[in-house]
Amino acid sequence: MVDFHPSRRELAVAGTALFGSAFVPKIASAAGTRDPRLVVIILRGALDGLAAVGPVGDPDYAALHGSLALRFDGPNAGLPLDGFFALNPGMPVFAKMYRDKQAAVLHATATNYRERSHFDGQDVLESGMPGPGFTESGWLNRAIAAIPKGERVGRLGGLAIGPATPLVLRGNAPVVGWAPEVIPSADDELARRVMDLYRHSDPMLAQVFGEGLQIDKIAARDMGADRRDKGGPGTPAGMRQAAEGAARLIAADDGPRVAALAFDGWDTHEGEGGATGRLMQLLGGLDSAFDAFKTGLGPKWADTAIIAMTEFGRTAKINGTNGTDHGTATVAFLAGGAVRGGRVIADWPGLKETQLFEKRDLMATTDVRSVVKGLLAGQFGLSPAVLGQSVFPGTMAVPPMQGLIA
């Protein structure tokens, strides 16, 4: 299941690093026509990785995960990924991408955070800092800031979907935001006057307001009637709509190349459902978001990588209310034409009591930060030094995972 053969592209990128500093814009010089994009989806609430991608071949799985366990056969059977893992039946689109080698699953993965607070866990996941309590900037923003301004990616900044910017994208690099609208837009004249007022009295508001107006113009041009709100970020329809909006904005030639979204609702303490029910519906929303990105990006899908990740996993054993409590390792999903897919990347730790973290959670064997680093290196040519010092400070010991990008 674990195979890391560097592709030709990686060899080429690694080759260029021999000539000069790590900050040489490798992508533009090495492959002038490539226009890579990266999308980060934060699943807030801690996704149950063992019900999303079930280790059906593990002898202890069915007993531990009980009514939430996936199976290879019977009603609501999981979608087989290989002889060992099955995907939740709510995700047929992702399964097809997987077969087409455009999607991959990371399993038994987590950040370095080992407590079980959602909010600290999300802070660590998104800030990319060694521990909780750092909420000024996120790793995706710092990655954009590390790309030379002459590059498209650095110049166009990031796109935040939803009314508030997710921490992962907060920081000094420029960020624009977009959310579906339910109030008619104010007229341009009023907007101009407010902008003028801020320019004369409030530089901070001038900055964020100006960015808000700019992205709204692109949305109005490219999206027309599809801008009406269809549901919140914790509903399948809302997830799809957010992805549709993001796809169109980052597909535009003058749009950002990097986007962050956050989907809610994964905190399934009670009545989780496994192959059916609540979790299956939420995963269906995520699945349709992948679909919306593929459709909306058109030919640009080929250069795109998406990662969907969560703050931590849930208990290996189901709790007393047909749900799961806060745990440790879980899955991350990779999708996109740029992804070298068709595989589950996992160093499977097993589910025997002695193999579980603190005898209760799936053990983390892959640092999800190495995966993120691998994507940033493969897509934007960021060097291990930049990734280990400014994007994820203090993580030189966590190398970028090789071979994620095709």
Added chain:
Amino acid sequence: MAVFSNLGLLALNRFGYGPRGDGDTAIAASDPRGFLRAELAQPGITLLSGAGLPTTPVAVALFNKDQAERKAERDQLAQQQADDVTRAKQLVALGAVSPVFAKLAKADAEKAAALLANPPKPPQKPPAPEQIIFRDESLARLRRAIEARAGFAERLVAFWSNHFCVSANKGGIARSITGAFEREAIRPHVLGKFSDMLIAVETHPAMLYFLDNAQSIGPNSKLGLKSHKGLNENLGREIMELHTLGVGSGYTQADVTNLARIITGWSIANANGKEGEPGTFFFHADAHEPGPIELLGKFYLEDGVTQGKTALLDIARRPETAKFIAGKFARAFVSDQPPPRLVAHLAKVFHDTDGDLHAMTLALIGDDDAWKPGPGKVRTPYEFIVAANRLIGHIPDEPGQVLGPLNLMGMGLWTPPGPNGYADSIAAWASPEGMKLRLDYCSQLASKLRDPPNPNDLLEAMCGAKPSAPTREAVARAESRQQGIALLLMSPEMQWR
């Protein structure tokens, strides 16, 4: 960044919901602290009641009755469809022996086939009671905030309600009782004891439902041994992490699990009435984990519901709780980075008075560190919408005018995405999209005013005698009253507090 030209405006903006267009800015200016204290001194200022605002058990009864009726209707419809199909089948059988029946059978079989292919939708019912209650509760809360003299008491209510938040989006009974939860568990204690609020919150059906404790069962309880069901540690964790001690304050995973054990059996009386009035707190002894349980280094002996209440009172008294609450309180009202001296002062008052929230609140407004003119905070969407409506004197007559925009701005009323409630930092709300949405909201609000006031008059209410030159000029140059009001509402003076 806005700097308020007098302490009266600072009092109204930082601690209240901003000046009202017809309001008391001058009175506030003459004695800013006294102005705030006077509002808190009004009897029952934090309480809210009224027609259409049912207690929790009444709301639950309305919800249960409606659910039962809807189910009965669905069942009846299904039965009728089944009967039609059966009749058609019988006629088909008879048709095989009689040409008379054969004709009838054909017509009925077609009807039955059509019915199966396209089952009729149940008739449109009027809005469900939980929707009506939610809207009435929302409107009552909004009106109180918009009409209040300073709005300090309502800001306090909003703070504590967000601290101990539940979400109406949990489904089931949640939507029908989120308003009642705030009125019953939060409001009576906003100027009372923290420990009283804590107990009221953690035993309220809305919280027991929101964080799943109603179904949590002690593994060694009578029910646990029989049913193979067990513990759900959601509420136990959040009590320590979010409600009292704060994350990283030293408790362990074992403490989380053990607090969850201690409060097993804290449940809600169900619809059959055998456990007491449906929708009230019910201590389910058969689900309660027996025996002494260790928490934070101390053993709590088996004592029914008292075991858990004693544990909560102990947690409320710990210095970690004082520190956590004081820091959050100062951040919410004063600054994202409040002066450490102020936080230490509030923590000391909290600790010394055994969690007297009135004393801590008075300590906040009595401390000069809370009155520094800047940098303050950007208003949250809720604070902004209330402040905007106060300034122009607009009392919404239906809650959708506010609930829709709030959802859009990412701060739906009583529907936070998680049990940590909404953030209140500048970074969380001064976002590009958020500011653009405020513009759209202000434009719409101003354009709908039937008799718009003169924006120049409101300018004085908002800024006192000395508005900033750019704001004054922007308003003076507006091409219409509506545009002038929208500009006023978008001005830095309205965005900051």
